[in-house]
Amino acid sequence: MRMGWKRVGAVALLGTLLIGCAGEEDSIQMAPVPVVESEFTPTQVWKSSVGDGVGNYFSNLTPVQAYGKVFAADREGVVKAMDTETGTTIWSVDLGEDAPALISGGLTASYSKVYLGTETGVLIALDEETGETVWQANAGGEILSKPLADESLVIVNTSRGELAAFDAESGEERWRTSSDVPNLTLRGDSSPVSTSGGVFWGMANGRLGAAFVENGNIIWQQPIASPKGATEIDRLVDVDATPVIDGALLYAVGYNGQLVAIDLRSGRPAWKRTYSSSTDFLVVGSYLFLITDQDHVVAVDARSGTELWQNRDLEYRQLTAPVAISGYVVVGDAEGYLHWMDPNSGEFVAQQQLDDSGFAVSPLNVDEGYIVITRDGTISKKQIL
Template sequence: MKTLNAIAASVTLAALLAGCAGDVQPQYPPKELTDISASTQVESRWSESVGDGLGKATYPIEPALAGNRLFAADKEGLVEAFNTTNGDTLWEIELDTPVSSGLTAVDGDLYLATRNGRVIAINQTNGEVKWRTRVPSEVLAAPQPNTQQLIIQAVDGTVTALDRASGQQQWVYSANLPALTLRSAGTPAVVDQVTFAGFSNGRLSIIDNSSGQQVSERTVAVATGMNEIDRLVDLAGQPVLTPDGRLYVTSYNGRLVALNAQSGQTLWSTELSSYLTPVLVGDTLYVIDEASQLIAFDARNGNELWRMDDLYGRSLTAPAFADGRIVVGDVEGYVHFIDANNGRLVGRTHIDDSGISVRPLTDGKRVYALANDGSLEALDIRP
């Protein structure tokens, strides 16, 4: 299956497919940074390095938090646990296979996946590998747990359920994908009963977790372009599921859709192209579109509250939320802090020239930013 790197969305897709290296004009010319009136002070608490980083392909190896431990990995298979207070290394291990997915930490275990389709469970306390299981193909999406299962979505359109305790396979669901997709498998949203999985065919499948059978399917985006590039409609971001059963789904070349998770009824939708996971804070949904505009929507009705284009074309990461600010990284290695109420830039700090392509990680107050070369920095924000 042909793929594209979704992280390179600031460059024309046609140029990427042709393999052009020089004189390529960005589809969304990046804005230069200008001075801001910073009301948020950003202080580096500690910094470390995580091996060789994410590699030239910038694998989406997003770190994970659990209590006072932060877990991170590099593309070659180095996995490390850090003390969040001071950055001290608690343990590190070298896996015998390259890591490709984001990390997930839950209930004393750490889960990740690899380029050759292995899923690995690691003890959070000492780094001991508990089990390894193969799935059909390479995995870019972080494994997603419910109470008993681990759900794995691979780049070939398969979704696999594993027993969390043993790694034993329970079922495999397969979706039919188009010939050309973004190089980014959607990350499923998982509860005990069902899995909500978005695919590069523009459809969202609801899968019964007891059987692996599809319960229903909803079309989020429809391919309408004249060529394969224009017809990309990947659901590359993770659906956002609320406790009261609302589901928010982004799509590339498609729509932002709010659904009733139980009935599948569309609550509202708006034309918007995004390959990134939104963040929901209260009744406000924050979305980064493909041009790196940050847009705030009223999550109840889809009304646009404000739009910030100060970082236009800067290949922003998915947004995170920390203490009243939206936090994003960019292609030049800056972390930006935006007032969640009005979209005003209120703070900025630089991590590394290699750029930032994975979403900053927060515990609600502190921010952890991982640059593409493996530079990892813990940031405190004030006031």
């Protein structure tokens, strides 16, 4: 997830802290666009738009594909369902007719509904066929990440450190569990994931939590990062990246912390490596692909944590989470470039600039292609032929 403050309201402050002032010796500079001789150029299948997008706000609105449709939203409240093959709008609703809806939690499609969350702490369920609102529920805090749908529940992780579960059909609250939240945290929250009756999520206090999906009772908590340093900024330890479950292992990474592989049966770490990240990561086979807090793209052996390669050519370009498309590792950046890398070496194989408004979220793999959405709300489907 992209970084910002929950407790500090000025986006300008974040820019100052990360980018620095031009002319200062220690200022942080965005790396120039790498010169890449592209081995291929994707073709466009269709193109549309979803409201005004997310602009420069933190809104992790990744589209989702289900029921033969692509569902996407903008921050103000426009939600659209489009035919995956043609891009034709099937339905469009505006949840922000009276006031901006401030949609911020990515979309989840399940149980014939589309679930999404807002900065005002509202969890919304829409009928996937019509877009009509089925129910709304108060989650009690900002919903900045994608809801989880499992065992007839919809589970959200809120900015107040609470994991809350609601009935998928009625919206009635079923259970809630909470954790301590430090005074200063990154703006973002881990999406919960689940397997075999357990739900797992990252916390702002540097821990990874495990609970029973059925009732929210805690199974264990595992430290991923520990506060260090003299300032509050140095002591940030958020676990905002969504955990990844692969076989018997659960992977998690923390800001100012570690990349950890945890044995699901015992809850104990199988291995740990020192990396700092708040961005979602990718596991494909025996490879784990990670974006560090400096926007270095790293590949490690998922079985041992051994680093395989590191690409630093996109430093501080505000990268999206990595995604696997057609056998390549793909990331987007703040200037609207898609960068395609060889997963075995980290070398660039292709590059395109789609829109100078930039990317807030990764491309989405769909049937016969992939979907990209830019910060201004432009959405398109592309293919590599």
